[in-house]
Amino acid sequence: MSPRVVFPNKVLPYLLVAPQLAITLIFFYWPASQAVYQSTLREDPFGLNSKFVWFDNFKRVLSDPGYLNSLQVTAIFSVSTAFVSMAVALLLAVMADKVIKGRGLYRTLMIWPYAVAPAIAGMLWLFLFNPSIGSLAIGLRSLGISWDPLLNGTDAMILVVSAAAWKQISYNFLFFVAGLQAIPKALIEAAAIDGARETKRFWTIVFPLLAPTTFFLLVVNTVYALFDTFGIIHAVTGGGPGRSTETLVYKVYSDGALNQLMGVSAAQSVILMVIVIALTAVQFRYVERKVHYG
Amino acid sequence: MVETPAAVTPAKATSTAAVLGRKEDGAMLGVSRSSRYIAHVILILGIVIVAFPIYYTFVASTHTLQTILRPPLPLIPGDQFFENYSEALFGGVGRIGGVAVSTLLFNTMVVALAIAIGKIIISILSAYAIVFFRFPFRMVFFWVIFITLMLPVEVRIMPTYKVMSDLGLIDTYTGLTLPLMASATATLLFRQFFLTIPGELVEAARVDGAGPYRFFKDILLPLSRTNIAALFVILFIYGWTQYLWPLLMTNRNDMNTIVIALKKMISFADADTQWHLVMVTSMLAIIPPILVVLLMQRWFVRGLVDTEK
Numbered sequence: 122m123s124p125r126v127v128f129p130n131k132v133l134p135y136l137l138v139a140p141q142l143a144i145t146l147i148f149f150y151w152p153a154s155q156a157v158y159q160s161t162l163r164e165d166p167f168g169l170n171s172k173f174v175w176f177d178n179f180k181r182v183l184s185d186p187g188y189l190n191s192l193q194v195t196a197i198f199s200v201s202t203a204f205v206s207m208a209v210a211l212l213l214a215v216m217a218d219k220v221i222k223g224r225g226l227y228r229t230l231m232i233w234p235y236a237v238a239p240a241i242a243g244m245l246w247l248f249l250f251n252p253s254i255g256s257l258a259i260g261l262r263s264l265g266i267s268w269d270p271l272l273n274g275t276d277a278m279i280l281v282v283s284a285a286a287w288k289q290i291s292y293n294f295l296f297f298v299a300g301l302q303a304i305p306k307a308l309i310e311a312a313a314i315d316g317a318r319e320t321k322r323f324w325t326i327v328f329p330l331l332a333p334t335t336f337f338l339l340v341v342n343t344v345y346a347l348f349d350t351f352g353i354i355h356a357v358t359g360g361g362p363g364r365s366t367e368t369l370v371y372k373v374y375s376d377g378a379l380n381q382l383m384g385v386s387a388a389q390s391v392i393l394m395v396i397v398i399a400l401t402a403v404q405f406r407y408v409e410r411k412v413h414y415g
Numbered sequence: 416m417v418e419t420p421a422a423v424t425p426a427k428a429t430s431t432a433a434v435l436g437r438k439e440d441g442a443m444l445g446v447s448r449s450s451r452y453i454a455h456v457i458l459i460l461g462i463v464i465v466a467f468p469i470y471y472t473f474v475a476s477t478h479t480l481q482t483i484l485r486p487p488l489p490l491i492p493g494d495q496f497f498e499n500y501s502e503a504l505f506g507g508v509g510r511i512g513g514v515a516v517s518t519l520l521f522n523t524m525v526v527a528l529a530i531a532i533g534k535i536i537i538s539i540l541s542a543y544a545i546v547f548f549r550f551p552f553r554m555v556f557f558w559v560i561f562i563t564l565m566l567p568v569e570v571r572i573m574p575t576y577k578v579m580s581d582l583g584l585i586d587t588y589t590g591l592t593l594p595l596m597a598s599a600t601a602t603l604l605f606r607q608f609f610l611t612i613p614g615e616l617v618e619a620a621r622v623d624g625a626g627p628y629r630f631f632k633d634i635l636l637p638l639s640r641t642n643i644a645a646l647f648v649i650l651f652i653y654g655w656t657q658y659l660w661p662l663l664m665t666n667r668n669d670m671n672t673i674v675i676a677l678k679k680m681i682s683f684a685d686a687d688t689q690w691h692l693v694m695v696t697s698m699l700a701i702i703p704p705i706l707v708v709l710l711m712q713r714w715f716v717r718g719l720v721d722t723e724k
Contacts, residue, residue, distance in 0.1 A: 137544035148594035155574035235703035238656035352658030
């Protein structure tokens with residue numbers, strides 16, 4: 122970067138960054154460092170004394186079947202949510218790229234769920250599909266499908282994945298549409314003249330050229346499924362039935378806020394931090410589309 | 416995919432005229448009419464899936480509790496619109512301590528606006544400092560702000576709660592909003608934009624005697640207008656849809672945001688959930704952010720693609 126023309130003030134810049142720095146130090150770095158510190162402590166059951174136990178909390182967490190279960194739940198939940206919402210969005214975006222009339226209208230009608238809070242999305246789906254008053258659950262039952270997300274773990278998982286994926290379709294749709302528009306039409310038309318049919322053109326030209334968008338969305342959707350869907354789990358299933366929908370973030374919350382297991386909860390927080398750092402690194406290392414550091 | 420004879424196939428090698436002819440009506444070469452019809456059908460199906468839960472919530476919000484409890488619910492709105500909405504908005508809901516939904520809407524509006532505006536102000540100031548000034552620790556500050564991307568609330572739930580309760584910020588608007596006002600994403604976005612502003616402009620402003628304040632107010636802010644609008648839409652929705660933070664920060668029913676209150680209103684365990692009021696509250700929780708998205712669609716799409724998160 123060439124040396125910029127700048128203002129010569131000595132004090133002003135510090136005043137300008139001060140609010141942001143104050144907030145990050147008090148509400149981000151201080152609690153985060155506390156989480157790291159607490160993860161090495163164990164409190165007695167009354168919270169009166171605590172002693173330093175090195176990595177014992179981490180050992181406990183990683184050998185806890187409940188934690189391994191929630192790792193597995195999180196993996197299933199994230200992969201399914203990302204896959205379903207991206208697949209549906211891609212299909213719709215490809216279709217929207219084909220039509221001539223009504224493109225703008227389709228887009229307008231497609232972006233609503235972005236504005237719906239994940240927790241509300243979950244509650245709407247639960248309203249439609251809960252076994253006692255859900256109108257669509259009745260439909261399922263009349264088709265002979267036994268369905269009860271309040272008692273059956275698999276059904277509960279299907280419900281939360283559907284709600285989480287539904288909410289994310291609009292976001293993915295907008296990015297896929299933008300990605301499709303960036304593909305030079307001449308390339309596709311050349312293939313058409315060479316006789317490649319639509320399906321073939323999609324898989325050999327369009328899909329590979331969409332790879333940067335797809336990869337970017339994969340990272341974003343994973344982060345979404347890992348963290349932003351806490352509301353869905355909390356509002357719809359509360360991690361249940363059993364522990365069939367207890368994701369990692371939900372477990373940190375329930376161990377910490379509900380069960381008051383501070384050391385264990387803090388150790389889980391630290392593990393989550395490592396996951397976020399890895400994901401952010403991936404995002405900025407490989408998905409560096411517009412952000413350049415000068 | 417279905418291809419009709421009308422589609423361009425190598426067998427009937429197209430003349431240039433035919434190619435041009437197809438292009439004039441805006442169609443892409445090689446997309447047949449029938450596959451375009453199929454596209455419309457799939458898109459309409461997609462919209463039904465996307466819109467149905469919201470539509471059905473609206474329908475439910477206009478029926479009596481008795482109708483809702485005897486499914487399946489009709490597909491058309493009922494006649495209880497005014498009764499249900501005025502009961503929820505002004506009457507108060509028993510399950511959440513008699514708090515009226517209008518209070519919840521007010522809280523949520525305060526939270527969403529404060530977070531959006533606060534984030535924009537704080538970020539634009541720090542980006543301004545980082546781009547247009549040279550001072551010791553400049554890059555250290557930049558990285559300190561950047562790294563907060565990796566510390567979302569979700570990974571530090573309990574210690575953050577401890578800090579907030581030590582500071583006495585539970586059940587306050589400050590507690591609900593201030594800690595969320597730091598924003599690495601917004602700072603990065605403004606920094607990115609400021610870097611594209613030519614140095615000559617700064618030079619010219621300085622020659623004309625403009626100090627940092629005049630430059631910021633008369634040149635930088637007007638130039639940033641579209642960025643600010645785009646960011647505002649994204650951040651307003653971010654603030655409106657917060658869940659974990661208001662869940663931790665509020666105990667009192669009258670300090671809840673509408674999303675949290677909604678969660679408290681629903682119970683599948685007992686039969687006294689007032690579903691008609693739940694549905695009204697859901698609609699009222701959904702409509703403001705949807706309006707913002709639809710009315711500011713152009714900036715919304717821009718903001719989404721620019722912030723990339």
